Each structure stands twice: as structure tokens, then as C-alpha cells.
Amino acid sequence: QITLKESGPTLVKPTQTLTLTCTFSGFSLSTSGVGVGWIRQPPGKALEWLALIYWNDDKRYSPSLKSRLTITKDTSKNQVVLTMTNVDPVDTATYFCAHKGAARLQEYDNWGQGTLVTVSS
């Protein structure tokens, strides 16, 4: 059974750096084809894809946020970390991490519960 869980601060001040951790179980991020992505959702709004890291450490970022995002993995700890610099109140959102299976093209078949991050002074 695949599970993912996001963790990190619930409140961040503007201009600070946000660090979110996705801790997962039930799969290995060293298996060929597997990936973990981050998606966010501002309150009452649509989903927005942020970043994806593959088993081979290849990374993809949303072009509009690429300069502010860094995604890394720690295979031994079964964790993926997303860092977002210079946050703004518009970054207030629920942040989800999700699993892309080895046989999948680019769909996310298992998701974490999400963590709400508020950016406010």
C-alpha cells in the first residue's frame, strides 16, 4: 500500500523560504520510472503543478515558478523535499505530494492528504 504524507510549517512570513517534506512508504524512489511530484491548491481554486523528481534524480519544474523552486530526494529516508524561496501571500495554498508509478506516463495515482501553508506577516 502506497502512502504519502506532507509536513512543514503552517505559517510562513513573506520573503521567507518554505521547506516542505513528503515522507512516503510502499514504493522506492530508486525504482526505474518512479517519480514524486508536488501540486498545490490555493483556497477555493484549481490545482497547480509545481515540480517532479524522478528515480534517476531528473527534475522538472513549473516554468512560472522554476526560479523559486528546488526539489530533492533522500532515497534512504523515503523523502522528497520541496523548497520555495521568497514566498508571498499568493503562495498560500494546500500543498500535495503525489506518486507517479513506474508504468505511468504522467499521472499521479496516489496522493498525500495535503498540508495547508499560510503566508502572512
Place this chain on the structure above:
Amino acid sequence: DIQMTQSPSSLSASVGDRVTITCQASQDISNYLNWYQQKPGKAPKLLIYDASNLETGVPSRFSGSGSGTDFTFTISSLQPEDIATYYCQQYDNLPPERLTFGGGTKVEIK
């Protein structure tokens, strides 16, 4: 950038009705189109992948079709538990690779 236009943004239908949601891409995306269901306060759930493939365990009243630029998601007989917001998601495999979600369709019971 590939733009995804999802419509309608909301709809109200009766139990047992056939419900159809469309998603249009600004350019050809082959069949790189997935559909998700999101219930309030929950994470999205994958229903349809590669435009028309039903995810394991998803009821057969859900279906998807289309290729190229025009895609359709259908609930053949709306059930009370189908109340949710539905999102299409496309994958652009040309550099820079990216995923884009549609704006969502909120489905309510009339």
C-alpha cells in the same frame, strides 16, 4: 504554453442523469490527458488516464474519450457520491516538460 480550457465550471444535475465535462487543449496533446475527482477537503483521485483508460477500482459509470485537442469526461448515471470537483490534467512532453490542470468542474445534485 499549452492552455487547457475545461467547461463548464459548474453544473447541477439529478441523480441518474448523464453528465458530460469537456476539456480542450490549445494544441495537439495526443492522448496525454487524465481526469481526477476531488471531494471537499480531500486529495484528488485519479479516475481516467491516457484519455480513456479507467483506473483500477473506479466504477464503470465513469469514462473518458478524445484525442488531439478535444476530450470528454462522462458520468453515465450520476450518483450522490459523485458530488465533487473534476479536473482534467494534460502532460506536455516537449521541453520544458510540464503538467497543466484544467480549471475544474464542480458537480452538484439538483
